[in-house]
Amino acid sequence: MTDTVAAVTRTARPTTSGVVGRLPEYLTIWVPLLLSAAHLISFSLWTIWISFTPSTLVPVTGWVGLRNYTSVLATRNWNIAFDNLLLFGSAFVLLSLVTGLMLAILLDQRIRGENTLRSIFLYPLAVSFVVTGTVWSWLLNPGLGIQKLVQDLGWTSFRFDWLVDRDMAIWTIVIAAIWQSSGFAMALFLAGLRSVDSDLIKAAQIDGAGPIRMYRRVILPTLWPITITVIVIQLQFAISTFDLVRALTNGGPGIATQLPALVVYDLMFQRGLLGRGAAAAVLMLLILLAVLLPYAAWRHLQRRRANHA
Amino acid sequence: MPITTTRRRLLAGAAATLALPSFARAQGVKPRLTAISQWSAGSDGAAITALGKKFEEKGGIWQHSPVPGFTTEMMNKLRAQIIAGDPPACSQLKGPEIAAWSKIAPTVNLDSVVAAAGYEKVVAPDLAKLHKPGGKWIALPLQIYSTNMLFLSKRAMDKAKADKVPVTWADFNELAEKMKSGGVTYPIANGGTRPDDGQKFEASLAGISPTAYRAAIMNLDKKALEGPEVKAAFAQTRKIADWMDPNVGAQPFATNAKRFIDGDMGMMIQGGWAQGVLRNAGFKLEDFIITPGPSDNSKPVFLLNADAFIFWERKEPDLQAGQALMAKLVMDPAIQTMYSQITGSIPVRTDVDLSGEGWSDGQRRTAAALKDAVANNQAVLSLAHNMAQENGLTAAMIDVLTEYVKNKTIKPEQAATRLAEAVEGAR
Numbered sequence: 001m002t003d004t005v006a007a008v009t010r011t012a013r014p015t016t017s018g019v020v021g022r023l024p025e026y027l028t029i030w031v032p033l034l035l036s037a038a039h040l041i042s043f044s045l046w047t048i049w050i051s052f053t054p055s056t057l058v059p060v061t062g063w064v065g066l067r068n069y070t071s072v073l074a075t076r077n078w079n080i081a082f083d084n085l086l087l088f089g090s091a092f093v094l095l096s097l098v099t100g101l102m103l104a105i106l107l108d109q110r111i112r113g114e115n116t117l118r119s120i121f122l123y124p125l126a127v128s129f130v131v132t133g134t135v136w137s138w139l140l141n142p143g144l145g146i147q148k149l150v151q152d153l154g155w156t157s158f159r160f161d162w163l164v165d166r167d168m169a170i171w172t173i174v175i176a177a178i179w180q181s182s183g184f185a186m187a188l189f190l191a192g193l194r195s196v197d198s199d200l201i202k203a204a205q206i207d208g209a210g211p212i213r214m215y216r217r218v219i220l221p222t223l224w225p226i227t228i229t230v231i232v233i234q235l236q237f238a239i240s241t242f243d244l245v246r247a248l249t250n251g252g253p254g255i256a257t258q259l260p261a262l263v264v265y266d267l268m269f270q271r272g273l274l275g276r277g278a279a280a281a282v283l284m285l286l287i288l289l290a291v292l293l294p295y296a297a298w299r300h301l302q303r304r305r306a307n308h309a
Numbered sequence: 310m311p312i313t314t315t316r317r318r319l320l321a322g323a324a325a326t327l328a329l330p331s332f333a334r335a336q337g338v339k340p341r342l343t344a345i346s347q348w349s350a351g352s353d354g355a356a357i358t359a360l361g362k363k364f365e366e367k368g369g370i371w372q373h374s375p376v377p378g379f380t381t382e383m384m385n386k387l388r389a390q391i392i393a394g395d396p397p398a399c400s401q402l403k404g405p406e407i408a409a410w411s412k413i414a415p416t417v418n419l420d421s422v423v424a425a426a427g428y429e430k431v432v433a434p435d436l437a438k439l440h441k442p443g444g445k446w447i448a449l450p451l452q453i454y455s456t457n458m459l460f461l462s463k464r465a466m467d468k469a470k471a472d473k474v475p476v477t478w479a480d481f482n483e484l485a486e487k488m489k490s491g492g493v494t495y496p497i498a499n500g501g502t503r504p505d506d507g508q509k510f511e512a513s514l515a516g517i518s519p520t521a522y523r524a525a526i527m528n529l530d531k532k533a534l535e536g537p538e539v540k541a542a543f544a545q546t547r548k549i550a551d552w553m554d555p556n557v558g559a560q561p562f563a564t565n566a567k568r569f570i571d572g573d574m575g576m577m578i579q580g581g582w583a584q585g586v587l588r589n590a591g592f593k594l595e596d597f598i599i600t601p602g603p604s605d606n607s608k609p610v611f612l613l614n615a616d617a618f619i620f621w622e623r624k625e626p627d628l629q630a631g632q633a634l635m636a637k638l639v640m641d642p643a644i645q646t647m648y649s650q651i652t653g654s655i656p657v658r659t660d661v662d663l664s665g666e667g668w669s670d671g672q673r674r675t676a677a678a679l680k681d682a683v684a685n686n687q688a689v690l691s692l693a694h695n696m697a698q699e700n701g702l703t704a705a706m707i708d709v710l711t712e713y714v715k716n717k718t719i720k721p722e723q724a725a726t727r728l729a730e731a732v733e734g735a736r
Contacts, residue, residue: 058392058413074734076727077708095657132594144554162559166715211463254715255708257694271701272409 040290042287051278059274062162066281071265072291073277078280079256084170085287088259089238091171092136100185100230101152101223107186108193118190122183129180132246137163141246166256169249173257176248181237185230192226193219193288225302239288340369340633344618345390346401347383348434349375352585356651363644370632381696391510396621398628398714399635408442416447417620422636423449433683435690445549448619451637452654454580455675456612456691457512465493467679474600478516478545481576481603485552488575497552500562500573506711507693510551510683513635514542515610516603518667519687526692529606531736534729536547543553543713543721549578550714563590570596578602580614584671585653599671600652601624601678603686614694616659624677655679692704 051069054062072078103121107114124132139145142161150158162168196219204218243260249257251266264284268277342364348357354375361371372459374397376383390396391414400408423429423446429437432450440448448584459481461474469487485496497573499505515522521538524530554565554574563586568574570592577583584599601609618639622630638644645656650667657674663673682688690696693710695703707732713724 057409058388071734075705076712076731137558141556141558143554159555162558238509249504250558252711252715254506254712256712256715266704269385272384272406272699273701 030090030210040112046280047278047285051282052200053275055274055278057272057274064275068275072263072276072279072283076082077255077258077263077266078260078283080255081260081263084257085239086111088170088174088177089176089235090240092177092238093234096182096185096234097172097227097230099178099182101189103182103186104189104193107190111149124180125183127180129243131214132176132180133244137248140172140175161250164253165195166253169253169257173245173248177241177244179235180244184296185234188226188230189223192223196222200229220283228295232291236288239284239291260287318705334354336536336629338630339400340367340373340630340634341400341625341627342369342636343397343628344371344372344399344401344634345386345397346373346377347378347380348401349374349377352589352652356648358486359647359651360638360644361467363638363647366632367634367638377478387491391549391621396623396631398510398623399618399620401616402448402619403615404439404690404694405699407439407448407617407619408694409699410441411447415622416623417632419446419620420487421638422446422633423640426637426640428640428658431660431677432686433613433659434502435655435688436613438618439615439690439696447475449636450615450617450657451639452616452649452652452694453657453679454582454614454647454654454680454694455601456508456580456694457515457578458581458583458585458671458675459600459602460498460577460579461598461600462498462572464570464602465491465496466494466598467577468572470663474598476607477531477605478513478603479605482548483577485548489552492574494573495552495554496567496575497549498562498565498569499553499557499575501557501559501562503707503711504693505562506714507707508514508578508580508691509708509714510542511612511692512602513549514539515612515687515689517545517605518612519604519689522689526706527690527697529698529732531729531732534732539725539728543724544555546710546714547717547721550717553700562586566590566592581596581653581655581672582676583653588653594671599669599674601674608685608687609678610682611679612686612691614691614696616654626721658731659683702732702735 046168050059052063052065053060054064072145107117107121111117139159140163142148142164147158147160150160162172200218200222201214204214209218240261241259241264245251245257245259245262251258251262261284264277264280266277267280269274271277346357348354355373357373361373364371374386380401387396387400387402387410396414426451433453436453438448440446440450459475463539465488466472468491469484470491471484471487475481475484488496499509500603511522511526514526518538518553519538521533524533525536525539556613557564562577562579562583565574565577566587567590569577570587581599584594588594594680602612604610618635620636623629642656642658642660642661645658646661647655648654649672653669654670655663655672659676659680661676663676679688692698692703697703698706706728709724709727711717713727719727
C-alpha cells in the first residue's frame with residue numbers, strides 16, 4: 001500500500017516535459033469530459049428554467065412560480081406513475097440482483113460450456129428495449145402467447161393475463177426488465193467472484209468450511225461493493241425506463257402502468273405543455289439525485305476510510 | 310436566446326440570397342411548395358403522392374418531407390423548423406391545434422383565395438370555424454371522417470339472424486345481445502389504444518344527445534359534464550366495454566380485422582379509415598356494412614374528424630406562388646374526390662356527387678349522414694381525434710375515458726366527476 005501511495009505522489013509532480021508528453025492524455029480526457037458536462041449542466045439548467053415558465057408549444061419567457069409543479073403533482077397520471085416507480089424500481093432491482101447473483105454463482109462452479117452460457121445470459125442486453133418490449137407483449141398477450149400455448153396443450157383453465165390486468169400489468173414490465181438486465185448483474189457479480197482472493201478460500205477450506213458456508217461467510221461479504229454498484233446502476237435505469245413500457249404496455253391498460261418518463265414525454269410532446277413537462281422532468285431528476293447523492297456520499301466515505309487505513 | 314437569433318438572422322440572410330434570382334425574374338416564378346406531414350405509407354402516403362403529382366402537372370415543384378410515425382413526431386419537426394425561423398410553406402395540422410400553433414408563428418391569410426373559390430358555403434360551419442381562428446382562413450381542410458360509423462360484420466349478422474341495421478342505442482344493445490347468444494364470441498371488435506377507447510365514449514354521448522355533447526365536450530360546460538347525459542354515456546360505454554375482447558392489450562383495432570370479418574366479432578365503431586384498412590387486408594366490401602353510428606333521436610349524428618393543411622408565412626415569391634396553387638388544388642372538388650377515393654374518407658365539400666364509380670356505399674352513407682347532420686345541427690367535433698379541444702385538454706380527458714374502459718370497478722357517476730375534474734385540472 002505505501003508503495004502505491006509513493007508512486008502516486010511521484011507522478012503527481014510532473015516536470016514541464018511531462019506535461020507536454022501527457023498532452024494527448026489530457027486532451028482525450030478533459031475535452032470530452034468538459035463538453036459533456038457543459039451539455040448536461042446547461043440543458044439541465046435550461047429545463048429547470050423552462051419548468052418555471054408558462055411555456056406550452058414553444059419555450060417562452062415569463063414566470064409562473066411553482067404552478068407547473070403543483071399541477072403535475074395533482075394529476076392522477078403522475079401519482080400513478082410515482083407509485084408504479086416505487087413498486088417497479090424496488091421489485092426490479094431486488095429480483096435482478098438475486099437472479100444475477102444466482103446465475104453468477106452457478107456459472108462460477110467451473111462448469112463446461114461456461115462461455116456459451118455466459119453469452120446466452122448476456123445476450124438480452126444487446127437487444128434494444130423496444131424489441132424486448134414488443135416480443136414480451138406478444139408472449140404475455142393472453143390471446144397469443146404463453147396463456148394460449150398452455151391452454152392449447154390441454155390445461156384449459158390456465159390463466160396468465162397479467163398484461164391486460166391493470167393490477168398486475170406493472171409486473172409484466174418487471175419480468176421483461178429482469179429478462180433483459182439480470183445478465184448484466186451476473187457479469188458484474190461473476191467478475192467479483194473471480195477476484196476473491198484464493199488464499200482466503202483456501203484458508204476457509206482448511207478450516208473445514210462447506211460450500212454454502214463458504215459463500216455465506218467468506219465470498220459474498222467481499223461482493224458488497226459490487227452489489228451497491230449494481231443497485232445504483234439498475235435504479236437509475238429503472239427511474240428512466242421509457243422505451244420498454246412504451247413498447248410493452250404503452251402505459252396501459254388505461255393508465256395503470258404509467259412511469260415518470262412516459263409522463264414527461266406525454267406532457268411535452270403529446271400535450272404540447274412544455275412547462276409542465278419540464279417540471280415533471282425536474283421531479284424525475286430529483287428522484288435520481290435521491291439515489292445518486294447517497295451513493296456519492298458513500299463512495300466518498302469509502303475512499304476516506306481507505307486513505308486512513 | 311442569443312443562439313436562435315443569430316441562426317434566424319443567418320437563415321433570413323440565406324433565404325434572401327436564394328430569393329434574389331427569383332425577384333429578378335419577377336412574374337415568371339415557378340411555384341414551389343415545401344410541405345411536411347406524417348403521411349408516408351399505405352393509403353395516406355398514396356393519396357398525398359397523388360396530390361403531389363397533380364401539383365407538378367400544374368407546373369409546380371413539390372417538396373414533401375414526410376415524418377413517419379405519430380402526429381407528435383411531425384409536430385416536433387414543425388416546432389423545430391418554426392423555432393429556427395424556417396417553417397414549411399404548408400404543413401399538416403388539425404382541429405384546435407391550428408389556432409394554438411397560429412399563435413407561435415405568422416400564417417398566410419387565405420381569405421381571398423377561399424372567397425374566389427366560393428368554398429365557405431360548401432363546408433360544415435363547425436369545421437370552417439376551426440380553420441379560421443380570429444376570423445381569417447389560415448388553413449384548409451382536406452378530407453373528412455366520421456369517427457362514429459358503425460361497421461357490421463355480415464357473418465355476425467347471419468349468426469344473430471338479424472337483417473336490420475341498428476338506429477338507436479337500444480337497437481344496438483339488442484343486436485349485440487342477439488349476436489352474443491347467436492355464438493359471436495365478442496359482439497364488439499375493438500383495439501386497445503387511447504383514441505379507440507375515447508371513440509366508444511364520444512359515440513355514446515353524441516348518440517344519446519348531440520346537444521349535451523356540444524355543451525360538455527366542446528364547450529366544457531361544468532354542469533353538462535356532470536349531467537345525466539354524460540352519466541348515461543358512461544353507462545353505455547360500459548356495456549360496449551363488456552362486449553369487447555378483454556385480451557386486447559395496446560394493439561390497434563386492425564389486429565381484429567379478420568375476427569370481425571369471420572363473424573367471431575360483430576361490430577366496430579370506427580372512422581371511415583377502417584374501410585381502407587379492411588380492403589387493404591384483402592376483405593371485400595360485401596363482407597361488412599357501414600352505417601351511421603347509433604343515435605337516439607334516429608337522425609344521424611356525425612362526429613367530425615378532418616385532416617387539414619395550415620399555410621405558414623414565407624417571403625419567397627416561388628413559395629408564395631406554390632401556396633396559392635396548393636390552396637386552389639385542396640379546394641378543388643376533383644382533387645378532393647381523388648384524395649378521398651384513395652383513403653376511404655369523404656370530401657370536405659358537401660356539394661361533391663358521390664353517386665359515381667369509385668365510391669363505396671359506406672362513403673355515400675357517410676356523406677349523406679354529414680349532410681343530414683349539418684342540416685339538423687348534429688355534426689359535432691370528435692374528442693378522441695383531437696378536433697374538439699387542444700391536445701393538452703384532450704389527453705387529460707382521454708386519460709379518464711381509457712381508464713374507465715379498462716377498469717370496470719369505476720361507476721358512471723364517478724367517471725363523470727373525474728372527467729369534470731380532469732377538465733378543471735388541465736385548463
